[in-house]
Amino acid sequence: MRLVRLTDLADQESALDALEAIFFASTTRTDFANAAERAAFLATWTGWFVAHAPADLWFAVAExxxxxxYLTGCKDSAGATPLDRTIPKYEVFADHFAAYPAHFHVNVRPGWRDRGIGRLLVDRFAEDCRADGLPGLHLVTGIFARNIAFYQRAGFTDALQRGPLLFLGRRLC
Structure with a gap:
């Protein structure tokens, strides 16, 4: 398995098509009124990252x-002001962005899960963040999400709950 940045891929269009397929295979939302609503949902969760942080968008590619x-990352959560208007509840944990400035979203294609691919992507992004001198990274998930144990095993041990949301942070230095 190799990890490649979007910016280093020759066929970025195919990679983004794969991102879309994996995204919709991973999301719990399945009903959309029309194609425009479906596209808007994808854009809400991935559009900013593709447009503004393509070097922090990593793909796992099999032989x-x-x-x-894939992993979409943002190394400056506080400075990514359009995200607070795009992603629902983005600002709920803004008071923790100084200690954990980077955040990400990671998804693995069904049939490829439980092989360590998600962990490879998370650790690669964490390495980049550490190399850039960032003190930590975080993610936000639901308090009953099935992915919590995965993130805890990946070193996300600092937790804070607000309503139905759970902030998980990983210190890098």
């Missing part, structure tokens, strides 16, 4: 060229 997972 046969299959894109098996």
């Amino acid at each position: 046969d060229g299959t894109i098996t997972g």
Whole structure:
């Protein structure tokens, strides 16, 4: 398995098509009124990252060229002001952005899960953040989400709950 940045891929269009397929295979939302609503939902959760942080968008690529997972990252959560208007509840944990300035979203293609791909992507992004001198990174998930144990095993041990949301932070220095 190799990890490749979007900006280093020759066929970025195919990679983004794979991102879309993996995104919709991973989301719990399945009903959309029309194609425009579906596209807007994808744009809410991935659009800013593709447009503004393509070097922090990582793909896991199998030997046969299959894109098996992706990670969209943002190294400056506080400075990414358009995200607070795009992603619902983005600002709920803004008081923790100084200690954990980077955040990410990671998804792995069904059939490729439980093989360590998500962990590879998370650790690669964490390495980048550490190299850039960032003190930590975080994610936000639901308090009953099935992914909590995965993130805890990946070193996200600082937790804070607000309503139905759970902030998980990983210190890098």
